[in-house]
Amino acid sequence: MTRSDCAITRGHVTSNELLRGRLLDELTRRQLPSGGWATSTTSKQAALETACLAALALGLRSDAAHRVQDFLLRVQNPNGSWPAFVGDDPDGGWVTSLALIALRDYVPGIPARLRGFHWLLKFAGKESNWLWKWKFRTTDRHVRFDPDKYGWPWFPDTVSWVVPTGFAILALNQVPCSCGDLGQTPHRVKLGIEMLIDRACPSGGWNAGNGVVYGAPLSPHLDDTAIALLALSGKKEVPPIQRAVQWLENPAQGLRAPWSVAWTILALAAHRRPVESQLACLRSLPDLFAVEDTSTLAVMCLALDYRDTLSAFGVAI
Amino acid sequence: MSVTRRDLLVGGVGLVAGASVAVPFLLPKYHFDRRPKRSRVAILNVDQYSPKLENILQAALQLFPIDVASKTVVLKPNLVDYLPGDAINTHPSLVLAAAECFRRLGAKSVLVAEGPGHQRDMQLVLSQSGYEDCLRSGRIRFVDLNRAELVRTRLRASYTGMKQLWLSRTVLEADFLVSMPKVKAHHWSGVTLSMKNMFGIVPGMRYGWPKNILHWRGIQQSILDVCATVPINFVIADGIVAMEGNGPVSGTPRQLGKIVLSNDPVAADATCARLMGFEPNRVPHIREASRFLGNSSDAAIDHAGERLIPPEIPFEVVPDWRYLHYSE
Numbered sequence: 281m282t283r284s285d286c287a288i289t290r291g292h293v294t295s296n297e298l299l300r301g302r303l304l305d306e307l308t309r310r311q312l313p314s315g316g317w318a319t320s321t322t323s324k325q326a327a328l329e330t331a332c333l334a335a336l337a338l339g340l341r342s343d344a345a346h347r348v349q350d351f352l353l354r355v356q357n358p359n360g361s362w363p364a365f366v367g368d369d370p371d372g373g374w375v376t377s378l379a380l381i382a383l384r385d386y387v388p389g390i391p392a393r394l395r396g397f398h399w400l401l402k403f404a405g406k407e408s409n410w411l412w413k414w415k416f417r418t419t420d421r422h423v424r425f426d427p428d429k430y431g432w433p434w435f436p437d438t439v440s441w442v443v444p445t446g447f448a449i450l451a452l453n454q455v456p457c458s459c460g461d462l463g464q465t466p467h468r469v470k471l472g473i474e475m476l477i478d479r480a481c482p483s484g485g486w487n488a489g490n491g492v493v494y495g496a497p498l499s500p501h502l503d504d505t506a507i508a509l510l511a512l513s514g515k516k517e518v519p520p521i522q523r524a525v526q527w528l529e530n531p532a533q534g535l536r537a538p539w540s541v542a543w544t545i546l547a548l549a550a551h552r553r554p555v556e557s558q559l560a561c562l563r564s565l566p567d568l569f570a571v572e573d574t575s576t577l578a579v580m581c582l583a584l585d586y587r588d589t590l591s592a593f594g595v596a597i
Numbered sequence: 598m599s600v601t602r603r604d605l606l607v608g609g610v611g612l613v614a615g616a617s618v619a620v621p622f623l624l625p626k627y628h629f630d631r632r633p634k635r636s637r638v639a640i641l642n643v644d645q646y647s648p649k650l651e652n653i654l655q656a657a658l659q660l661f662p663i664d665v666a667s668k669t670v671v672l673k674p675n676l677v678d679y680l681p682g683d684a685i686n687t688h689p690s691l692v693l694a695a696a697e698c699f700r701r702l703g704a705k706s707v708l709v710a711e712g713p714g715h716q717r718d719m720q721l722v723l724s725q726s727g728y729e730d731c732l733r734s735g736r737i738r739f740v741d742l743n744r745a746e747l748v749r750t751r752l753r754a755s756y757t758g759m760k761q762l763w764l765s766r767t768v769l770e771a772d773f774l775v776s777m778p779k780v781k782a783h784h785w786s787g788v789t790l791s792m793k794n795m796f797g798i799v800p801g802m803r804y805g806w807p808k809n810i811l812h813w814r815g816i817q818q819s820i821l822d823v824c825a826t827v828p829i830n831f832v833i834a835d836g837i838v839a840m841e842g843n844g845p846v847s848g849t850p851r852q853l854g855k856i857v858l859s860n861d862p863v864a865a866d867a868t869c870a871r872l873m874g875f876e877p878n879r880v881p882h883i884r885e886a887s888r889f890l891g892n893s894s895d896a897a898i899d900h901a902g903e904r905l906i907p908p909e910i911p912f913e914v915v916p917d918w919r920y921l922h923y924s925e
Binding site: 324325437 | 678680715716717718719720721724725729741744745746747749763784802803804805806807809810812813843846847915
């Protein structure tokens, strides 16, 4: 890295590495004594999404990383899932997928991961049940989707949505063996992929999971699209996926949202598209170190080191 | 015919079983009556969003006995997403005007709080909807209710059957909560006004994006449970440009030219529904809320502003809700 690469001009850091280093410092500074992270600087309630994204950003190397891995093992629910935040009810939810990815290389976490994988395979959208499938086929048809293709909900007792399904596919792609119940993994992953493709917006990309409601096509969202594309990185030739990549490459002018820009970088890199302009966009955003949302801080770190991040997500580039 | 002791026993057991099934349906699902004797509503004729809003609002707030001196005021707008040209969000200039007015009335602090139902990127919604610039210019703090600190909260009504929800400390500790809905038709709930607007206080971090559990437990029922648990102190409804048809996102903007203020959310929603050309008591959550949360009958409402004149052409709605129209 040259001296000019490291320059900080008009408050903007011009090197990915330097920016990432400073963001990691800020991330570490925000770590709670418990080893977790709160969603924002104004809260002390450790949130699992934030902790998992921070754990991925830190990798395995630092003391902070070891503390968050221990934290993740401590807060796992008895049923094998993870809660949304410390103190939550013990039912578990979508963050289980993120915790499984965050603990991927942590040897003491192997038994916890196996219990988590078993829970994740039992966790399914309500439309997986024949009764609700029948309801969505007959009396409740205002949202266009195929209930035979189901994935994962955010929390128990609700239907499948794009983001939890995307992360569940990424997590299950890392299942270490096919013994016992884990043998269902390929079937669930296949159904999840079919569900994502079914729920795509007509114009390309994804939103939370409602592509057409009451006959009206809805608009895609950058982050939802990016997370779906990460999970579908092995299916580059499928037309809805190609449309989504094209849509993601042409974001709105004047985009000033680091969370969406960072997820976009990861998805485009996973689909072997150039990301230099998006990285430049991220670097040019003002006040990045003051971003109140700590999950956003972590995702920016992940995007600036996208090759290692994609490797952690099990995505080959 | 002789009745044996065995017959009596079987009959008695059947009666108890029947009663235990039926009674929960017959008992009221609310545990208190918060209705004021009289409610006050002010309808303001306002044609456009402009810098004059602050003065208009300031004058209108004086029609109400509001005491926010040294209190924390939380403004809860309806901030859903951003689609160019669509009237889906409470206009930021109205929120900014309200913040300035409550400051002038002596509020200790005024903050804006919202948790969009589908969009996870709050920063994106704020920047693209124009809120970011307004919040910065007004030096107003914003709280993302989808990711704020949560408190386990016992529900104060039992329409959904849920005993509790995790809700944001910011909202629970507010001294004065102002619901600032966009006046819209809604394909799932008929209308989305000050009470439906409260879905935004339910955190995505705990219930997902969208907050699907509220749909599964019944949208009308969830509105009632949430509004019973977290009282709305005041309503400022943005009906300058409203939405009809397939709301809350895919509907058509409609120039209504009204702002509706009220110290009673049920009265506010009933008045907005009338302004949309709907019979308010045909909206299930307004009808039920009028039994314990506020007044929907126009006879119990004092109109402090303009006269309530229903539109010649009512708001369009999706076919399932056409019975809301007076003429149906």
